[in-house]
Amino acid sequence: MAPELMADASRDRLAALTSWHADWSGLRVAVLGLGVTGFAVADTLTELGAEVLVLAPAADEDRARILDVIGARLLTHPLDVVPEELASFEPEVLIASPGFHPDHPVLEWAAESGVPVWGDIELAWRVRDKVAAAEWILVTGTNGKTTTVQLAATFLAANGLRAAPCGNIGIPVLDAVRDPGGFDVLVVELSSYQLHHLPTAGPGAVHPLASVCLNLADDHLDWHGSPEAYAAAKAKVYANTRIACVYNRADEATRGMVEDAEVEDGARAIGFGLDTPGPSDFGVVEGILCDRAFLEERRTAALEITTLAELEPRGLAAPHVVQNILAASALVRAAGVPVGVIHDALGDFRLDAHRIQAVALAGGIRWIDDSKATNPHAAEASLRAFDRVVWIVGGLLKGVDADALVAAHVGRLRAAVVIGRDRTALVAAFRRHAPELPLFEVVADDTETVMPEAVALAASVAAEGDTVLLAPAAASMDQFADYADRGRRFHEAVRAMLGGEADDHDAAEDGTPGSPA
Structure with missing residues (x-):
């Protein structure tokens, strides 16, 4: 031939x-x-x-x-x-x-x-009918993907549906597709890498029930080559959506993605945000998380999902976590989950380790692990949850400029402790925007000593009412196995330093301070 x-x-x-x-x-x-x-x-x-x-x-x-x-x-x-x-x-x-x-x-x-x-996602879509052709819900964004996927899967399961969180969250979609028990819904976390290879038309194109891009900020530019290529990859999440394209009202880039997306007839744009929701939106009114999208009388009424007062003792009231809850609620409401089920499921939900995780409270100083904040956008969300911060920051910046992040938050900083091999740009940013700020560099490059030294330096300047926050704004592989290893070593160093002084119970029960402004 x-x-x-x-x-x-x-x-x-x-x-x-x-x-x-x-x-x-x-x-x-x-x-x-x-x-x-x-x-x-x-x-x-x-x-x-x-x-x-x-x-x-x-x-x-x-x-x-x-x-x-x-x-x-x-x-x-x-x-x-x-x-x-x-x-x-x-x-x-x-x-x-x-x-x-x-x-x-x-x-x-x-x-x-x-x-x-x-990519593996296209293959999984093509063979999705091995056991049962589950509905797919797609989640991407620069930050908050895993929490939103876990929330959505929890809500779906609470409604009696067999739901699997999978994809970039750590469980390959192909494993979920081939599970002999089968699932009703796959909640698929998609990285920009996976979306890069995903077609938007043809036999390999996914047709999700609902989709969301939670936010967009520069990340992985060393992989994609430019902010435009990164954004174009993220925008693919909305292609062919059938019921609901969920977007972030505070992020115009996500709104533009929905406006430009080729979707199926009848798909609706559903906004979420920390402000008052309009019709077809999710939002917050006087401390109440509301759905104004999935009810007939949405122009004059709203459905209550939960309240900030209920979320705060569970460590779920930080602004970016509230956004994740609203986004996940919108996704599962598109799948028919009642708001009462969402409310009750939130009662047992806890964030994963290393996501604004309270480590200890001692001498009026709170120690918080947000090692999962691997880029400036995630670190910014974490910083906004606290008023007085001793900030442990640094690692591999992945081609991203952290100058704007430093400039935006010097007002809430008591001191900064810079770790990682990409320290030069961060130190220069602090010198430029906050020349009077106490600034420490951990020059040790040994994995075993980085965190003990960083914690000791933070403790030397932290005072009652401060939060010592590990929110590196950078990847971890320069000095640690991964972000979880970095977070574990932070926990170990804090507890070793505090000894019997740490009140772990109070730290865990009080959760994370802060609420949407």
């Missing part, structure tokens, strides 16, 4: 692969990466009968062994150049794990060779 005819036949075959029960047998698929996502992709495809070649710079020993058992080939290679084995394999499609940059040599080779590139 002529090469052009072979290419046409391959495209036609890929277009027809829109079901688990389609004929995937013998399809040649290259899988780029062998992390959690790459392994789930390879496992799925071999189960479908495809011929699978996995490419990875390195391989976990257990995963490599299992690949051999299930019949997938593994090629460990630096991948700084395209391996000859990939070209000779002649893949009909390449499925890329989220961590590989768009300009990676293998992805550039695929583009030049005319090999289609999918």
Whole structure:
């Protein structure tokens, strides 16, 4: 067969692969990466009968062994150049794990060779009917994704639906799709990396019941190459939405995404925010979280979801957490969950570790771990929840400028302790915007000593009424395994320093101060 005819036949075959029960047998698929996502992709495809070649710079020993058992080939290679084995394999499609940059040599080779590139989300959508074709709810944003996904899944489950939080939250969507018990709804957290590869039209395009981009701020610019490319990836979340496009009224970028999105007929734009909601909105009125979208008389009335007074003792009253609650409520209301169910489910909900987590209260000083604040936008939300802050900040800035963040919050700072290898820009920003502010640098680069030194420095200047806040505004991999490791080491250092002085019970029960302004 002529090469052009072979290419046409391959495209036609890929277009027809829109079901688990389609004929995937013998399809040649290259899988780029062998992390959690790459392994789930390879496992799925071999189960479908495809011929699978996995490419990875390195391989976990257990995963490599299992690949051999299930019949997938593994090629460990630096991948700084395209391996000859990939070209000779002649893949009909390449499925890329989220961590590989768009300009990676293998992805550039695929583009030049005319090999289609999918992500794991497209594959999961195509085979979503293995057990039961669940509804999908999509969640993205620079910050708050995981909390919003967990909230939405909790609300859905409280209403008797089988709901799975999955995607970038840590559980591959393919694992949820293949779960033998099946689900009614998948609440899918999507990173900008995953959205980059997701088509908005054609057989691989997702058609979600509801979708949200919680917020948009510069992040991952080293991966996407520009703020515009990052925003364009995030905007894909709204494509083909069927019931509700949920957006942040305080973030014009998300409103513009909804206005520009190609959605299905009948899909509604639902705004959320900390201000008074209009019709078709969720918001806050005199301390009451309200739904003015999903009721017939929405022009003259609202439904009460909960109150800030109820949320505060549970550590859920910080402004950005309230926004997450409103967004999650909007998503599940689109799926028919009553507001009473949401209210009751919030009674048992707790934030994950390292998300504005109270560590200790001693001598009138509160110690808070928000290690999950891995970019300036997340750190800003955290800082706004407190009035007097000794700020532990720094790490890998990922190409993002933190100057504006420092300038915006010097008024609430008592001191700053800078950690991480990207310290120079942060120190310069503090010197520029707050030359009188007590400023400390942790120059130690040893993982074991960074947090004890940072905590000791913070304790040397913190006074009664202050909050010592770990909100790094940066990634952690320069000095720690991940943000959770950074947070755990902060906990250990605080407790080691305080000894028997820490009142953990009060810190946990009082929750996080602050409320929407």
